[in-house]
């Protein structure tokens with residue numbers, strides 16, 4: 131990451147190295163729960179979400195967990211969760227705080243905005259909060275864009291360690307093991323930086339009942355997207371949403387011979 | 401002693417169905433300073449609710465008189481009603497329904513998704529200051545000096561072998577001056593409380609039905625909002641109580657389902673297949689054509705009614721709703737009675753809080769003095785008549801009971817057997833051949849369970865426990881040929897190595913929490929315990 135354009139957080143570089151505080155910001159998205167089978171709306175304009183259970187994006191749970199572990203190890207001092215979306219996204223933030231985040235920020239928008247708008251809003255929040263590290267999920271399981279973290283890194287001009295399966299902080303740098311095709315790549319990036327969490331980074335903790343009760347009293351600040359001066363107009367057009375073609379039923383074979391016979395004569399693959 | 405975290409409340413409510421939510425709301429209305437905590441094992445309120453559901457707004461009217469202005473999901477009023485007696489190929493419409501079967505007349509009632517109603521009731525409760533925690537199952541009753549002092553939630557993150565996994569989180573004690581059990585039909589803690597205080601002494605055994613339901617979306621041209629259809633007769637034999645329902649409601653939605661009385665005798669009966677094949681009957685089939693199936697689910701309901709209601713209170717609490725068995729069976733309605741029982745219990749508890757009584761005993765006298773009692777008493781002879789004399793004579797009797805006796809017959813028919821005692825051995829039961837699913841209107845079990853969004857954390861102890869593993873082979877297999885593989889609507893029970901060395905396979909992850917196995921297992925050998933909170937079905941809106 132050389133020759134980076136103006137670094138909006140460069141003024142803070144000093145504080146990062148010589149300081150006592152170390153703040154981690156974790157964006158968490160409210161999505162349809164991973165247990166729910168979704169279906170296209172009857173008119174094909176999108177996915178039916180009315181009346182469905184919503185939860186925190188599973189990769190964001192992993193991101194929260196990682197931030198908490200860094201704080202528990204003494205490598206961080208504060209974990210702030212932020213969500214962008216409708217009023218009910220505050221439930222997602224309460225979950226993050228029940229897991230252990232110290233406080234939360236809700237940026238209200240009419241509906242769930244596109245990754246670029248989310249990244250711009252997050253940039254505005256970064257400028258207010260001046261965190262040292264952001265940990266996002268690698269992707270949200272509703273739209274599967276895998277984009278927000280990378281866009282935000284670009285907008286901020288910060289280094290990024292995506293698809294993280296391991297994160298260590300030391301001396302103002304993050305060492306991130308990345309899950310790449312065929313193995314692991316380890317990168318060392320200077321803070322402040324962006325990390326996106328992959329599945330194997332950790333196994334998130336439960337939000338226990340006592341902690342859910344306590345989380346009700348933790349501070350949750352609500353902002354309007356418009357107050358941050360970010361334009362959230364949609365730029366992408368969804369052409370159509372359709373169910374994947376139904377899979378043909380499988381067959382049980384009785385023997386290896388039968389399997390070979392079927393592969394040769396019915397499937398014609400050998 | 402336990403080192404678990406604990407929290408004190410005035411009242412703890414176990415279960416977020418209509419009974420628990422109505423009780424919580426009433427409590428904060430009549431005792432605004434009382435602290436009330438409600439827990440629900442579903443991942444959210446409504447996630448485990450299965451109902452028909454045509455509901456009578458009577459109790460709601462009393463609970464929240466301005467419900468119409470509170471954005472309630474009661475939107476489709478009943479507009480038409482038909483009841484059919486089915487033979488294999490024909491349907492005979494019962495004439496003058498309001499006279500012959502006044503107990504089922506639905507004028508002024510609403511067709512709803514009961515799950516949505518519960519979510520809305522939960523919002524009302526939270527606005528009144530009730531603390532609601534979904535995703536936590538009460539797994540243990542706390543009894544100290546013979547008084548119920550609350551419940552504990554289950555530990556999370558315990559492995560299949562019973563060890564503490566990496567994200568183990570200990571359960572928590574929710575301690576209450578009073579605890580209301582609103583677990584619905586066949587509550588797992590209610591069962592323990594009934595046994596501990598011998599609450600069923602002197603009352604008839606409870607009898608149950610299994611309701612299996614689908615929600616469909618059908619073409620707007622065929623949708624007749626507010627249409628309510630019921631059937632009895634085919635495909636069940638004359639000794640089996642039950643029938644189908646089909647309600648049109650909401651935005652092109654149809655609630656369809658089938659109830660099979662769990663006192664059925666023939667071990668080859670598969671309630672799931674009865675439900676599937678009834679859709680192909682000419683009375684029902686046209687309703688499904690061109691539609692798509694959206695949701696699937698199942699739940700047992702208490703059918704014993706009046707004669708089977710146990711003692712309602714004990715030191716430190718009370719049973720409410722379907723946990724106590726307050727369902728009006730001939731009406732197939734338990735929502736208004738569940739709510740009313742919750743409200744009356746709340747009033748009794750509010751009184752007890754003031755006077756520091758140990759047992760909120762005035763609940764029983766409040767029930768006796770209310771319409772709830774009259775309603776259940778009037779209906780009391782219909783269901784047992786069917787158990788005794790079969791469907792045709794039972795139906796005749798119920799017409800006589802309604803028209804001539806007007807529910808005031810000086811006798812009470814008793815239930816003689818618990819549902820686990822009624823099965824006949826495989827060797828003497830008539831085998832039944834069910835049609836294969838066509839994939840358009842009828843479906844197989846796995847594709848159905850898929851539509852219940854059911855999941856349990858995989859690595860946890862199996863929540864369906866055999867009290868004595870050896871009994872399965874000698875009783876369930878040798879005598880009855882594994883009836884659980886047929887009555888379980890989620891395919892949880894399968895027989896492995898059937899030809900050589902039959903053994904029971906339990907796919908606990910698929911369990912939709914209907915409680916049928918806990919009820920119908922012939923030797924009462926299956927104990928349904930609460931799995932990790934949040935597990936089970938995730939029924940969406942519309943269910």
Ligand SMILES: Cc1cc2nc3c(=O)[nH]c(=O)nc-3n(C[C@H](O)[C@H](O)[C@H](O)COP(=O)(O)OP(=O)(O)OC[C@H]3O[C@@H](n4cnc5c(N)ncnc54)[C@H](O)[C@@H]3O)c2cc1C
Nearest residue numbers: 415417418419441451452453454538584611721722734735
């Ligand atoms: C198939 C079917 C059709 C029906 N049709 C109609 C109808 O058309 N009209 C009508 O009025 N009534 C109908 N009923 C009856 C009605 O649905 C019930 O009487 C009513 O739901 C009972 O309310 P409840 O609150 O007592 O129990 P439930 O509605 O069963 O709610 C109990 C709640 O407690 C939770 N719970 C249980 N155990 C625990 C625990 N240990 N810890 C935490 N939470 C727990 C459950 O998950 C559930 O959410 C029908 C019932 C069935 C099954």
Ligand code: SF4
Nearest residue numbers: 888911912914915917
């Ligand atoms: S295992 Fe028992 S409770 Fe679970 S779905 Fe099957 S019959 Fe119902």
